[in-house]
Amino acid sequence: MSLNRILAVSAIALLAHMEVPAAEYPVRPIRLIVPQAPGSASDTVARLVAAELAQQLKQQIVVDNRPGGALMIGMELVKDQAARTPAKDLCDGLITRAYHHGLLLLSCGTSTVRFMPPLLVSEAQVDEAISLLEAALLEAQVA
Secondary structure, three states: OOHHHHHHHHHHHHHHOOOOOOOOOOOOOEEEEEOOOOOOHHHHHHHHHHHHHHHHHOOOEEEEEOOOOOOOOEEEOEEEOOOOEEOHHHHHHHHHHHHHHOOOEEEEOOOEEEEOOOOOOOHHHHHHHHHHHHHHHHHHHHO
16 A cells, blocks of 8 residues: 555545534544554654644644554544534535545445545645545535
């Protein structure tokens, strides 16, 4: 798996892991899940992405290694972080709006979004995917 692919998926997962609009989101550090062991190429790239996004978002980002995920990357959208109430409408809206922007996402379960990046991806494509995801998420939150 290429480092660019891991970078793309990690960045998308990080930006998309947002609650339904809240006054002070996020109220705790953002977790960036990496489905590989610490010290792996994926972990190295994730830490680079986390550092850059932490500066941009002005928020602490914690890299959480979870080996064994078979590179399956997803995010669960919730209405309330404490209660973990699924945000099904937000999930459906995000997937639909992302598709109309040219970004293919898949749902899994009630409110989980799955990413299916290409095997090889450039940094420009990662940037474009993040922009498309952010636009789709903002539209879905307003709807």
